[in-house]
Amino acid sequence: MESKMIKGRDVLVVGLQPWDIAIGSNCKNVAKELSAYNRVLYVNRALDRITLIRSKNDPKVQTRLKSLNKETDDITQIGNSFWTLDPRTMLESVNWIPLAPVFDFVNKINNKRLAREINKAMERLGFKDVLLFNDNEFYRGQYLIELLPAVKDCIYYSRDNIATHPFFVRHGKRLEPSLMRKATMVVTNSDYLEDYGRKYNPETYNILQGCDFERFFPSTPFTMPEEMAHIKGPIIGYMGALIVSRLDIKILEHIATERPDWSIVLVGPEDSTFKKSRLHHMPNVHFLGNTTEVRVPQFIQFFDVCLNPQLVNGMTIGNYPRKLDEYLVLEKPVVVTKTLAMKLFDGYIYQCVTKEDYVTNIEKALAEDPESDMRKARKEFALTHTWETSLGKMTAHFQALKKTKPLNNVR
Known part of the structure; x- marks a missing residue:
């Protein structure tokens, strides 16, 4: 070269x-x-x-x-x-x-x-x-x-x-x-x-x-976003556009229904289908609206588990969501829908085939030792994607x- x-x-x-x-x-x-x-x-x-x-x-x-x-x-x-x-x-x-x-x-x-x-x-x-x-x-x-x-x-x-x-x-x-x-x-x-x-x-x-990692390592530690201050843990979070052509609403509904003690936090702009969805009537689901790029890592920092509940279709099957590196660089456990593109992340994330798998894998993620070597390995892996x-x-x-x-x- x-x-x-x-x-x-x-x-x-x-x-x-x-x-x-x-x-x-x-x-x-x-x-x-x-x-x-x-x-x-x-x-x-x-x-x-x-x-x-x-x-x-x-x-x-x-x-x-x-x-x-x-x-x-x-x-x-x-x-x-x-x-x-x-x-x-x-x-x-x-x-x-x-x-x-x-x-x-x-x-x-x-x-x-x-x-x-x-x-x-x-x-x-x-x-x-x-x-x-x-x-x-x-x-x-x-x-x-x-x-x-x-x-x-x-x-x-x-x-x-x-x-x-x-x-x-x-x-x-x-x-x-x-x-x-x-x-x-x-x-x-x-x-x-x-x-x-x-x-x-x-x-x-x-x-x-x-991935632009510079904003993920500020000179002073992140503080809890005020939008999340009233939300009890554990927080199962998603960062990004809420679009029905890319995300499976049924997965989110299933997680919220099966584990009412978990808080599902969704940060990003919604399309019309999400705005009309049953999720808005579920007490443990919190829509925080869109945010600026600068604040993205601030929200992710206070997620206990990060999600990417993709709907599998022609558009998403080969998709490499930038949010995965944003999650991983902050050492977060990540639970996603299994697609062909996710093979790249084998060993660093939890992959799901069914909505039931999501609940099982989130439970595993919540049980992780926060000081485990896997957390550091996730960060090191993400940092190779510049x-x-x-x-x-x-x-x-x-x-x-x-x-x-x-x-x-x-x-």
Whole structure:
């Protein structure tokens, strides 16, 4: 490996998550890490008509509107070599279109509108010989390789089997493979997704993923969050978005029903199904709402056992949840649903096949000796999962590929 990181490039980042998203984001972490050695332009999601109608008061939507109306600059510098772009364009909402030819026609119009704004921004910043890093954006990023003349190489990042999500399934199952074939290289965060990507691009590699551990080791010890002060132990906690397409509500209901003396603490934003669920009527279940990234470790520190009760489906079976490293680095016992991706964590976590397994394994976790070597082993294992290591693997594969074949052939 010639270096631990791709260096000296102009990097364009597009993805599903904007820079101002409230939750943690792999894409943001990757962009931040790359900006230490390269110039980076991070493209926030352009407004589309349905989002504007449904979420006009959302702060992110208001930010895009101000840029669109030229009330603010569309380019914002957030670091010495790091900028974000709020594209001054309105995209058509296309996912409802059932016919592939019609969808593709309108989607290409969207891509052209977005590309026009990106090209103008890259020209202002003097971006050349650009590396496009695409994080699962196979709709709005489908034609960017062809529409951005400065782009010479493209790395497609598959960290979730998003194409199987109900929102994307109609067109995603053909569009993601199409984009993978175009890319110089595909990188994933699990063996499952590596096998999937390699069907369409032989240059597909599992680079796992990293975690930003700095905020988990503050200069002063964590204090109990005031939101948890009234909750009696033991506390069985979950940190992250509460989304029915990813989490099994029945598991949480079963745990709360079978062990009314346990407090189930859920920290994160809820979707509409969770908001309407029976969990809200169970006295030992506590919804604490969303929190900031900075406060995430503060909450986890006071969980006695940490959960990830995934619903097993096409999207989650190969998923590597970043929360597992966040749990483990604080030496917490972790109880999860067994999936193919969880094999990486064998020996460090408790894995469940049924909802009954959850109760059994939580009991085992609560019985652990807090001074056991396993607690320290969990922390040491988690600390091997850094962004420097993950992107170092990506760089090694990219440089090896560069030696064996010309890379400026993405068109």
